Amino acid sequence: MSPPITILTDFGLRDGYLAQVKGVLLGIAPDSPLVDISHLIPPQDIRCAARMLRQVVSCFPPATVHLAVVDPGVGTDRRIVAVELAGQRFVLPDNGLLTYLLQDFQIDAAVVVDRRDLWRQPVSSTFHGRDIMAPVAAHWAAGSPLCDLGSALDLAAREFVILPEIPPGAMQLLPNRPADAACAQIVEIDHFGNASLAGSIGNGRGGQQLHLKIGDAVRPLQVVETYGEAQSGELVMLKGSQGCLELAIVNGSAARELSLSVGDWLEFGVSEN
Template sequence: MITLLSDFGLQDAYVAVMRGVIASIAPGKPTCDLTHQIPPQDILAARFNLMMAYPHFPEGTVHLAVVDPGVGSNRRAIALQYPNGFLVGPDNGLLGDLFAAHLAPSITAVSLTNAQYWRVNRPSHTFHGRDIFAPAAAHLANGVPITALGDRIDLDTLVQPNLPPFRLVNSQSTAQRSRQYAGSLQYIDRFGNLISNIPGQAVSGQSWQVELKTAHRRIDFTGVKTYADVPIGSLCAVIGGHGWLEIACNCGSAAKALEGMAEVGTLLSLTFCD
């Protein structure tokens, strides 16, 4: 199977062109659209949607992701092989941190430098999705070894997303309730949920709260299990189905309620309550 994700939308034929290239090289391989409604050039939105989706696909799936504002520049075109499948896309932060550090030994990364597996020897300067990425995905789906597509590269050279990372602040503490974590908002979904990069596992069954920090204000949100645990229209913090902590509004939009105060990159802290 080959999945496709892009910021191309559906008004134009760009997605169909990539599908046509894939079908020409790998006829009969099933395809699935993750989404083509990523906001234009929004690498972080593409990263989150890919990160949320790829673990749920069958072994051997090839995930093609094209959100590529640097197309035609010196940014690398890359492919990664992990134990259950492949990722193909630009090296611009979209793919750089999708795997935990302990998985690094099981991942192979290459730069797509072998023109034998491009659509044409001289690819367009503005449409690598058609000329480099889609062909690479199709060849991988056909069983071509990833190392045939180009030179190996080190994982630690991949471009990382432009996002304040999740981290343990007071690492000297051994008591769970005394620990404090810092993170940031990584994505806002269509419901207006403000999704952080703080993993739900960090909560570990404790009572907790999240503090949102802006230049002029700090707001606390008590952690609950479901949206319905607070009155309709009220804000709360929950662990979303994607596994990350999010700030939400029961039957409403947290993004609208906090307009001007919260955006991707806004800092958060997680603390535990006695």
């Protein structure tokens, strides 16, 4: 069987864009299973897509082709690349989508996707995912070697686009806050309303009592290892399945109940027992 092709986009589910991409893939690589990672990435949110790509790739078999199309620079001179990394294969715009993968892995080989004879014609200036990336990903899955997909890149030059750190990084003391007030930024909110945080708060041990300050309100917060350690409706912090600390409300949505958004800074303090 041909290797799977995964698809990660910000296309949403209402329009026919995703179906067009899948049609192109199946026309060239009919034996490759197509796996949807997500198509609900917020529009043009490269950082969100880069995080999700890092989270999922280790679950796929070697030689899986990952097609990632979150491409706010479509039609410009930004490059499209095909990359071998950690036993996996990626076709995507070079716009930061590899950021979190490159924190953990080195690229083994890469090409600029410039073989126009492999592309779907005519090429739309606003839909390179369908007309350039999908055909190249499909040819790769169908057996074409990487060297046939484009011009080789000099890996020693380290020229891939990397997203900047979320300033000021992970755990941070903000101005005009108490000296013991730790602040962390929300980097992701999942379907359940759990908020993933950049950094670490407290000592990370289960049972630790913290509090979260939102405006003038203070909410008690317990560090747990499982949701079952707290009562329904209680605010908790725990290490989530993706390796980040998560702020959650047991059997509820922290994002909805606390009006949280990606990018928000949260202020925490250690509660006295």
